[in-house]
Amino acid sequence: MSNDAAREKFKAYLATKGLRVTNQRLAIFEAAFARTEHFTAEELVTHARSIDDSVSRATVYRTLPIMTESALLREVDIGKNLKYYHPNTDNNAQVAQVICIDCDKIFEISAPFMEWYGNTVSTKLGLTPVTQRLQVNAHCNTLRDTGVCKHRDSA
Amino acid sequence: MSNDAAREKFKAYLATKGLRVTNQRLAIFEAAFARTEHFTAEELVTHARSIDDSVSRATVYRTLPIMTESALLREVDIGKNLKYYHPNTDNNAQVAQVICIDCDKIFEISAPFMEWYGNTVSTKLGLTPVTQRLQVNAHCNTLRDTGVCKHRDSA
DNA sequence: CTGCCTGCAAACTCTTTGCACGAAT
DNA sequence: ATTCGTGCAAAGAGTTTGCAGGCAG
Numbered sequence A, B: 001m002s003n004d005a006a007r008e009k010f011k012a013y014l015a016t017k018g019l020r021v022t023n024q025r026l027a028i029f030e031a032a033f034a035r036t037e038h039f040t041a042e043e044l045v046t047h048a049r050s051i052d053d054s055v056s057r058a059t060v061y062r063t064l065p066i067m068t069e070s071a072l073l074r075e076v077d078i079g080k081n082l083k084y085y086h087p088n089t090d091n092n093a094q095v096a097q098v099i100c101i102d103c104d105k106i107f108e109i110s111a112p113f114m115e116w117y118g119n120t121v122s123t124k125l126g127l128t129p130v131t132q133r134l135q136v137n138a139h140c141n142t143l144r145d146t147g148v149c150k151h152r153d154s155a
Numbered sequence C: 001c002t003g004c005c006t007g008c009a010a011a012c013t014c015t016t017t018g019c020a021c022g023a024a025t
Numbered sequence D: 001a002t003t004c005g006t007g008c009a010a011a012g013a014g015t016t017t018g019c020a021g022g023c024a025g
Helices: A001-015 A022-032 A040-051 A055-068 A113-124 A141-145 B003-016 B021-033 B043-049 B057-069 B113-124 B141-146
Strands: A071-076 A083-086 A095-100 A106-110 A126-138 B075-076 B084-087 B094-099 B106-110 B128-142
Touching: A001 A022, A001 A055, A001 B141, A022 A040, A022 A055, A022 A083, A040 A055, A055 A071, A055 A083, A083 A106, A095 B113, A106 A113, A113 A126, A113 B094, A113 B128, A126 B113, A126 B141, A141 B128, B003 B021, B003 B057, B021 B043, B021 B057, B043 B057, B057 B075, B057 B084, B084 B106, B113 B128, B128 B141
Parallel strands: A095 A126, B094 B128
Antiparallel strands: A071 A083, A095 A106, A126 B128, B075 B084, B094 B106
16 A cells, blocks of 8 residues: 555545544654654654644644554554554554664564454454464564674664 | 562662662552552552552553563553553562553553564564554444443453 | 651642644635 | 534553662662
């Protein structure tokens, strides 16, 4: 999905929900979709402000749920206090994460079997699965061998 | 592993690390191992105080990492602000969680394949896996059908 | 005795919210 | 003109930490 298509989807979602298309919301959208790596709310505040310096932290926090509900962003919780976000380029992405404990870089890996697994185990318990997550925390071999985590540069 | 065996393991771990066996640490241990369901730090404070009312919140928070490092407790992060803990009855437990979104009850399910998965995907990235987690968030069918979440009572 | 442990309360991090002003429809 | 959206700053939740006194070894 191109950024243009995503922007239209965002506007359409806002319209559907009776929400307004504001400059701040658009700036936050642009800031989010300009990112290629996972980002935090705080980073999004900074980037959105470079587009429209009137964007407040509060508005970013109020906009993030809108963008995740509309499936434009995926929320990635890796067990730290803060949440990471990533543009969702595929609506039905079933992805696992491999997280480098040394540099916090997040690698995403397609894991279509997750959905099957969620269905199977939930059904046995009388539950209906909504989301599933599969994460692997790992150490960087390069760091162990050379003292430098090679992922840190690109993170 | 019986509670007695776990208590000895706890004391042995403390000794190994040069940490002292204090009444507070023992009270926190007893409170944790008296629980059959997952519990939070705050719940542990309350229960530990019923054993030794001198136990402070700070000491509970300082003791929890010791108990997780020693594999006596497993830390379960279900993507909320707070963490849950559970006595670890099997040292090498590879468990997935199914979480009822309606009542926050956590079901644990043996998932030995997780370790294999973690190894496989990590190796490809030049990483060494440390931990993995697999979680399914699900809605309660009983709640949907009858308006009452049947798990809430036992949670 | 020595130095780790403790309780207390303040600090911290991330996120949410009340309020009055401002802008989209 | 309405009504929703916004920035600001304070509040909130969970957790961590500095400090002075206390207890295990």
